[in-house]
Each structure stands twice: as structure tokens, then as C-alpha cells.
Amino acid sequence: MRCKILLIGGIGAGKTTLKQKLLNQSLIYLKTQALDFSSIFIDCPGEYLEIPRHYHVLIDAGSGAIEVWAMHDATRRNCPYPPNFASAFRKPVIGIVTKIDHHDACPDIAENNLRKAGITGRIYQVSAKEGIGIPELALHMSSLTSQSS
Ligand SMILES: Nc1nc2c(ncn2[C@@H]2O[C@H](COP(=O)(O)OP(=O)(O)OP(=O)(O)O)[C@@H](O)[C@H]2O)c(=O)[nH]1
Numbered sequence: 239m240r241c242k243i244l245l246i247g248g249i250g251a252g253k254t255t256l257k258q259k260l261l262n263q264s265l266i267y268l269k270t271q272a273l274d275f276s277s278i279f280i281d282c283p284g285e286y287l288e289i290p291r292h293y294h295v296l297i298d299a300g301s302g303a304i305e306v307w308a309m310h311d312a313t314r315r316n317c318p319y320p321p322n323f324a325s326a327f328r329k330p331v332i333g334i335v336t337k338i339d340h341h342d343a344c345p346d347i348a349e350n351n352l353r354k355a356g357i358t359g360r361i362y363q364v365s366a367k368e369g370i371g372i373p374e375l376a377l378h379m380s381s382l383t384s385q386s387s
């Protein structure tokens with residue numbers, strides 16, 4: 239099976255933008271409408287996390303992934319994740335705080351929310367717009383893709 243990384247996060251968390259950045263694509267805003275398996279990532283609409291009756295879609299998608307990347311917008315104060323949501327996945331879950339370039343960013347709140355969501359592993363802080371933290375995450379992505387080939 240080709241390596242897949244599942245991207246989860248609230249609406250507008252920056253999942254699709256980060257995916258584009260890591261794939262060296264142009265950053266073009268495109269609302270994700272449905273599960274998208276078109277690259278090494280499984281990209282999801284943020285609604286699947288924000289509307290609890292859709293949680294099962296994320297959990298099913300996680301079974302086909304090598305790792306789950308739980309994303310949190312640094313400009314968002316409330317947590318889109320229920321407590322300990324990471325434990326619903328039988329795969330490693332890492333955290334990613336996005337948009338740290340933004341003037342309204344508060345990465346510490348986002349990181350704290352991700353910890354409450356049960357993420358015990360590494361939390362990356364990134365900006366797809368400014369490229370901050372992207373080399374480290376790209377390295378991690380390469381280590382996952384080389385493991386599975
Ligand atoms: N300032 C800043 N804005 C960003 C960054 N990444 C994404 N955005 C903006 O955030 C908005 C939402 O980005 P998306 O990548 O579409 O978010 P998403 O998580 O895929 O959203 P859904 O598909 O609706 O779930 C867009 O206007 C992006 O330009 C970033 O690193 N910095």
C-alpha cells in the first residue's frame with residue numbers, strides 16, 4: 239500500500255495549504271469538499287472534525303493511514319477536538335500548529351489544545367505561507383514515505 243498520511247483539523251485549519259506546500263505545489267485556496275486520496279495525503283473537510291456525527295469517517299480513514307497529523311490553527315482559541323480524540327486512532331498521531339506567521343497567532347493555546355486532544359508525541363509549529371517549520375516537517379514526511387516503500 240502506498241504511504242498515506244491523514245490530515246485532520248477544523249474548518250480552515252490550513253490542511254490543504256500545508257499539503258500543497260509539502261508537495262511543492264502552488265498555494266491555491268480550494269475548499270475541501272470530500273475525502274481526497276489524490277496524493278500521499280488523505281485530506282478531509284474540516285466539517286468531519288467539527289460535526290461529531292462525522293467522526294467515524296475520520297476514524298475509518300485513519301485505518302488506511304501510516305500516521306495521523308492533527309492540525310490546529312494558531313489563530314483559533316477554542317479547541318475543535320474532543321478530549322483525548324487521538325486515542326480513537328490506532329496509528330501514531332502527531333500535532334501541527336499552523337499559521338504561526340499570523341499577527342493573531344497564539345501557538346501556546348493551540349499546542350495546549352492539542353495536548354488535551356491526547357497528542358503525546360511531537361508537535362510541529364509551522365507556517366505554510368512563510369515556510370517556517372516546513373523543512374523539519376518535510377524531513378519527517380520523507381522518513382514516513384521511505385519506511386513504507
Ligand atoms: N497566515 C496564514 N494563512 C494560512 C496559512 N495556511 C493556510 N492559511 C489560510 O487559511 C485559509 C484556510 O486554508 P485551507 O488550507 O483551505 O484550510 P483547510 O484546513 O484545508 O480547510 P477545509 O478544507 O475547509 O477544512 C486559507 O485562506 C489559507 O490561505 C498559513 O500558514 N498562514
Ligand SMILES: [Mg+2]
Nearest residue numbers: 253254269270
Ligand atoms: Mg482543505
